[in-house]
Amino acid sequence: MSAAQTFLNRLEERLSERQAASLPEPTWIAARRQAAxxxxxxxxxxxxxxxxxxxxxxxxxxxxxFVLARDAAxxxxxxxxxxxxxxxxxxxxxxxxxxxxxxxxxxxxxxxTVEPLSQALANNHEAVGGALGRLxxxxxxxxxxxNTAFTEEGAVIRLAPGTVVEQPIVLQFLSRANEAAVMSHxxxxxxxxxxxxxxxxxxxxxxxxxxxxxxVVGEVLLDRGAILxxxxxxxxxxxxxxxxxxxxxxxxxxRFTSFNVNLGGALVRNDLVADLNAQGAEASYLGLFxxxxxxxxxxxxxxxxxxxxxxxxxxxxxILGDRARGVFNGKVIVxxxxxxxxxYQSNANLLLSDRAEIDxxxxxxxxADDIKCSHGTTTGQLDEKAVFALRxxxxxxxxxxxxxxxxxxxEVMEQVDVDxxxxxxxxxxxxxxPERFNLAELVDASLNEVHDAGLGEE
Amino acid sequence: MATEEMEKLVRxxxxxxxxxDIESDTVPPGxxxxxxxxxxxxxxxxxxxxxWRLDAYRQWLKMKEPSWAHLNYPPIDYQAISYYSAPxxxxxRPQSLDEVDPKLLETYEKLGxxxxxxxxxxxxxxxxxxxxxxxxxxxxxxxxxxxxIFCSISEAMRDYPxxxxxxxxxxxxxxxxxxxxxxSAVFTDGSFVYVPEGVTCPMELSTYFRxxxxxxxxxxxxxxxxxxxxxxxxxxxxxAPMRDENQLHAAVVELVALEDAYIKYSTVQxxxxxxxxxxxGIYNFVTKRAxxxxxxxxxxxxxxxxxxxxxxxxxxxxxxxxxxxxEFYSVAVTNGRQQAxxxxxxxxxxxxxxxxxxxxxxxxGNSDQAYRxxxxxxxxxxxARNFTQCDSLLIGDRCGAHTFPYQEIGNSSATVEHEATTSxxxxxxxFYCRQRGISEEDAVNMIVNGFCKDVFQELPMEFxxxxxxxxxVTLEGAVG
Numbered sequence: 001m002s003a004a005q006t007f008l009n010r011l012e013e014r015l016s017e018r019q020a021a022s023l024p025e026p027t028w029i030a031a032r033r034q035a036a037x038x039x040x041x042x043x044x045x046x047x048x049x050x051x052x053x054x055x056x057x058x059x060x061x062x063x064x065x066f067v068l069a070r071d072a073a074x075x076x077x078x079x080x081x082x083x084x085x086x087x088x089x090x091x092x093x094x095x096x097x098x099x100x101x102x103x104x105x106x107x108x109x110x111x112x113t114v115e116p117l118s119q120a121l122a123n124n125h126e127a128v129g130g131a132l133g134r135l136x137x138x139x140x141x142x143x144x145x146x147n148t149a150f151t152e153e154g155a156v157i158r159l160a161p162g163t164v165v166e167q168p169i170v171l172q173f174l175s176r177a178n179e180a181a182v183m184s185h186x187x188x189x190x191x192x193x194x195x196x197x198x199x200x201x202x203x204x205x206x207x208x209x210x211x212x213x214x215x216v217v218g219e220v221l222l223d224r225g226a227i228l229x230x231x232x233x234x235x236x237x238x239x240x241x242x243x244x245x246x247x248x249x250x251x252x253x254x255r256f257t258s259f260n261v262n263l264g265g266a267l268v269r270n271d272l273v274a275d276l277n278a279q280g281a282e283a284s285y286l287g288l289f290x291x292x293x294x295x296x297x298x299x300x301x302x303x304x305x306x307x308x309x310x311x312x313x314x315x316x317x318x319i320l321g322d323r324a325r326g327v328f329n330g331k332v333i334v335x336x337x338x339x340x341x342x343x344y345q346s347n348a349n350l351l352l353s354d355r356a357e358i359d360x361x362x363x364x365x366x367x368a369d370d371i372k373c374s375h376g377t378t379t380g381q382l383d384e385k386a387v388f389a390l391r392x393x394x395x396x397x398x399x400x401x402x403x404x405x406x407x408x409x410x411e412v413m414e415q416v417d418v419d420x421x422x423x424x425x426x427x428x429x430x431x432x433x434p435e436r437f438n439l440a441e442l443v444d445a446s447l448n449e450v451h452d453a454g455l456g457e458e
Numbered sequence: 459m460a461t462e463e464m465e466k467l468v469r470x471x472x473x474x475x476x477x478x479d480i481e482s483d484t485v486p487p488g489x490x491x492x493x494x495x496x497x498x499x500x501x502x503x504x505x506x507x508x509x510w511r512l513d514a515y516r517q518w519l520k521m522k523e524p525s526w527a528h529l530n531y532p533p534i535d536y537q538a539i540s541y542y543s544a545p546x547x548x549x550x551r552p553q554s555l556d557e558v559d560p561k562l563l564e565t566y567e568k569l570g571x572x573x574x575x576x577x578x579x580x581x582x583x584x585x586x587x588x589x590x591x592x593x594x595x596x597x598x599x600x601x602x603x604x605x606x607i608f609c610s611i612s613e614a615m616r617d618y619p620x621x622x623x624x625x626x627x628x629x630x631x632x633x634x635x636x637x638x639x640x641x642s643a644v645f646t647d648g649s650f651v652y653v654p655e656g657v658t659c660p661m662e663l664s665t666y667f668r669x670x671x672x673x674x675x676x677x678x679x680x681x682x683x684x685x686x687x688x689x690x691x692x693x694x695x696x697x698a699p700m701r702d703e704n705q706l707h708a709a710v711v712e713l714v715a716l717e718d719a720y721i722k723y724s725t726v727q728x729x730x731x732x733x734x735x736x737x738x739g740i741y742n743f744v745t746k747r748a749x750x751x752x753x754x755x756x757x758x759x760x761x762x763x764x765x766x767x768x769x770x771x772x773x774x775x776x777x778x779x780x781x782x783x784x785e786f787y788s789v790a791v792t793n794g795r796q797q798a799x800x801x802x803x804x805x806x807x808x809x810x811x812x813x814x815x816x817x818x819x820x821x822x823g824n825s826d827q828a829y830r831x832x833x834x835x836x837x838x839x840x841x842a843r844n845f846t847q848c849d850s851l852l853i854g855d856r857c858g859a860h861t862f863p864y865q866e867i868g869n870s871s872a873t874v875e876h877e878a879t880t881s882x883x884x885x886x887x888x889f890y891c892r893q894r895g896i897s898e899e900d901a902v903n904m905i906v907n908g909f910c911k912d913v914f915q916e917l918p919m920e921f922x923x924x925x926x927x928x929x930x931v932t933l934e935g936a937v938g
Contacts, residue, residue, distance in 0.1 A: 051526065055866075337855065351870035354837060360865040365528075366880050369852035373880040377865065380873040 003062030036148035066183030069095035096184020111163035135247035154187030159196035175206025188218035211239030222254035245271035252278035276310035287316035291324035320356035345375035514642030517633035614650035648679035684719035717752030739767025750782035774803035777811035792825030801831035
């Protein structure tokens with residue numbers, strides 16, 4: 001049986017279950033499901049011979065046998081430790097299924113809708129049908145096709161024109177330590193009307209011993225002048241396999257910022273694609289990944305400058321220790337006649353071990369001449385002079401290296417404006433560093449000091 | 459416009475250059491084992507060489523033409539190509555410069571090519587060029603005195619079979635890639651250089667001086683071996699538009715640098731780029747690779763690519779020796795409908811290896827060009843260092859410039875840096891020059907030459923001067 005077939009059998013099972021339970025399904029979803037399944041069957045899982053997967057081997061996923069979760073039960077006490085400590089509008093999914101218990105929509109202002117996909121489909125499936133799948137067709141990748149075939153749950157966020165959502169909207173995806181590994185194919189759909197503003201956080205986290213497969217597809221539609229900050233904080237359990245793609249469609253003068261932080265997971269692949277379709281659209285990509293042990297983290301980003309006077313800026317930082325492997329592939333495409341655009345890209349990587357590896361490929365594809373484009377990428381080690389400077393001040397070598405590594409990550413993290421995320425990341429990074437002197441405590445102390453002085457609060 | 463003029467000029471020369479009568483010992487189009495046996499026999503090659511070629515051919519049959527490059531061209535029919543034709547007889551060539559198209563001579567004038575070389579370049583029968591014959595003889599004597607072997611690869615197979623057997627295919631194996639395999643099966647000519655231990659080659663070597671082979675075949679094979687502590691500088695090609703009736707070119711160049719050896723390989727490529735629709739231009743699929751086998755060896759590639767309809771070329775360095783150094787300096791200019799996908803690979807294997815990549819791409823008209831490079835740092839390449847800079851300059855809004863740099867870094871003590879920019883000639887730069895009474899065309903030339911300076915200064919002196927002139931001619935009429 002081929003790897004793809006195992007997955008398709010699971011889909012069959014699920015569909016007959018749904019039928020037995022007489023769960024209704026709009027015909028367009030059924031048709032799309034079928035087409036996606038056929039597409040996935042034809043494609044199969046990507047191999048390293050596919051240019052987009054040259055450095056990432058997904059056989060572990062293809063060879064696995066994952067079941068679909070049946071309930072969303074999760075210990076409240078554990079959830080409390082995992083949840084980001086911020087006041088937020090929150091949707092929680094456990095192994096892909098919606099958990100009403102762990103969700104909180106009380107702070108939702110009028111003009112904004114935040115609901116699980118299943119509910120949105122039940123309420124008014126036609127309203128979802130127009131946007132869902134518009135940006136991420138099954139053509140994008142075998143995983144997008146797989147996700148479409150399994151479409152069932154996820155989050156739908158809709159902002160009416162002019163709506164400003166003050167509190168962050170947190171989509172929390174929890175991974176459980178199950179007896180049989182579970183897969184989930186969540187879908188995220190964000191439609192931001194003209195001049196609306198919001199911050200959306202996708203947070204992936206779970207029980208330490210979990211080893212599940214998450215395959216998420218997100219779509220973001222930004223109308224004229226909409227401003228969206230999208231945070232992805234991926235601190236999935238170290239056994240988790242995580243594949244994600246996010247597609248953004250930007251209208252005139254819209255602004256999209258992506259913070260993509262990846263700390264967890266055994267095998268992680270992120271695809272981020274923004275289409276700047278009208279004048280004045282601006283996209284910023286900020287990324288940080290830190291992998292250790294045998295973690296594999298692959299980030300593919302793409303910016304399509306489809307219209308004149310559009311702007312993009314990208315800064316990704318990677319830290320790799322032990323036998324970890326990192327991949328960065330950043331691509332900027334400037335279409336013909338997209339004049340007066342500016343596109344900047346930068347990627348810096350830090351290798352902490354001789355057995356770690358980074359494969360970087362910053363690409364430019366340019367068909368217009370009146371533009372400013374540049375990219376730079378560097379890979380190296382900590383500056384020995386800086387290590388020495390700290391040592392002359394009585395800081396031992398390990399701690400000095402730890403501090404400098406934190407500072408390296410800090411260049412991206414200081415632009416994060418949700419404090420809880422910045423703190424969580426700083427603590428996690430500090431906790432991961434090898435040290436004699438307890439760096440985590442040092443960070444803790446300094447963060448507490450900030451809190452005591454009231455500096456961290458707005 | 460001046461561009462059209464230029465293209466017209468180039469095209470006219472080529473239609474005139476065709477020779478239609480078929481020589482008795484030209485094989486009909488097509489490729490099979492008998493054609494390879496024929497080539498091998500014609501060249502009077504030893505048995506092992508024929509076996510080598512046949513093995514390459516059998517590997518080639520199993521290979522697929524690569525399609526990953528950012529290039530667009532109709533499929534090539536490999537059975538429609540004739541793989542061997544005897545060198546043209548002197549009586550078929552123009553007998554003196556008077557018979558050569560005056561427009562072509564005008565281009566030579568612009569490029570500042572020395573008089574005696576013009577005749578050779580225009581394809582004037584060698585015997586009619588009395589000057590260069592004596593020049594060649596003098597050079598040959600000097601080289602022999604130093605112990606440097608410089609001859610055609612066919613001669614080398616006959617006279618130095620042991621050297622050829624030892625090194626041929628040791629850098630670019632027979633089955634390395636589609637075009638290299640094809641070349642290995644059917645190559646008909648090329649240069650062979652061997653510089654013995656401790657010898658610094660007394661002069662720059664160039665195919666110019668191997669006049670008999672000046673009319674190089676479409677499947678050229680070059681092998682350069684630099685023994686311990688030896689040094690050589692090799693010049694390939696020339697700045698003048700080259701006449702050639704073969705559309706497909708698939709050359710292989712292999713360089714071997716032993717301990718402390720230094721090879722400098724400079725190329726100026728200006729094959730026919732095709733008409734304004736890109737028809738009829740040369741397809742140039744070249745595999746160039748250097749093996750820095752010895753510790754502290756150094757190889758430096760410098761290339762100025764202005765011709766060909768299609769350029770597919772990645773001069774590379776395998777940095778095996780400890781502290782070995784690889785360099786790649788490139789200027790690629792495309793205009794009209796030209797397409798170029800070029801770059802380099804630096805494979806760091808040895809400790810302390812260093813590489814520098816400077817690539818300058820200039821795209822004008824409807825052309826497209828891509829830099830494609832790989833920097834690979836192996837786990838044992840402690841302290842390896844790479845610096846890459848690739849800049850693109852766009853002239854006009856119908857052209858494209860692309861960058862595809864791959865970095866695979868597997869050593870924490872390595873430092874790898876990559877920088878790329880894409881821009882156009884600034885209006886204010888142009889204005890500044892115009893304000894001082896410099897014509898727009900001169901101003902553009904000045905700015906473009908400044909943009910390429912880092913590469914040009916790596917070229918041997920006389921080449922550099924010609925390259926600058928060449929750039930100006932290639933971009934004639936591209937702006938304004």
